[in-house]
Amino acid sequence: MIKTISYKAPCSILIKNEGYLPFHISFPSEETSTPIYWRTGNFENKLIEIGINEKSGSICSIALILPGGIDQKQVKNTIEKKTIQGFPIFQISEWLKETYKDELCEFDVFIKKSSIIIEFSKEKETNFVYTSNNIEFGFDSNSFLIWINIEINKEDAFIFDKILGSQI
Template identity: 30%
Template sequence: MIKTIGTAACTAVAVESDPYIPLTISWSSENKRQPLYWRITGKAGGELEIKVDAQSGAIRELVIIEAPPKAIDAGAPDSREAEAGIPVFNRSPWGISTNPDYSEFKAGVVTSTEDLSFSMENGTVKLAFSTKRAVRALVCDNVQIYLAGDGSLSAVIVQSPSAT
């Protein structure tokens, strides 16, 4: 799993859902450069794509292409104070090039396999990335991102998404 290395300010977020794509979360970005792509396959099923800002490493979009299975424990991580912001990822897995401005990456897409689970109940959507305990929570409008102690994603929770 790609680890987070910091946070960025949250300016706006949009949440969408339809019969074909269970969930799309988009965070606004001024950068119009091609994003870096992180494709995640669930060990028990499911497929996600996370778009990462190539310049800053901030998350730009999370798309559930195929819903992972529902976990037996689909409850929220331990409640805690959430800080405003969005995660910034370590971009080294994409292989930063030796260009003087470090503007190009050796790979545009990286892949990983994770313990994904997904539930959508009573206006709350939960996407879990692992069974690691969440120690930090970031919030941007109605989207909460939980991080494990090692900086990896633990869960994403959307409260009352407008399109579900």
């Protein structure tokens, strides 16, 4: 799992459909250096890649490469907790020499109203949330990322049609 150590002011986002990817979200202000990547999933039908600025530790991209199945059930971890307006900075000091870190982890993709939730842990309770524009990052009591909630506005809904059809 990936751990946050701090946060910074919220930043702008750009949501794209890049053909073969269900979606790709970039944070242009964080694309100032070559990213390193945290990749997780079962690496067969589920894979997500989070690009991290190697200098600052903040996210520069999120790409859902293989979503697996998509469920519409209620997600427990989205319960409101302490919310901080900010953008997470992750602890990457122990893997800076690598260009990526692969971790085997089952994650689930859910649809809830007009949002997509990527849940990395069902067992852990949400302790706090960083929110930046229309993306929320949920963390447990040990500061590990346990879910991402992407609110989909009407302007971006067409991008998600590839994986969601008309479910939003």
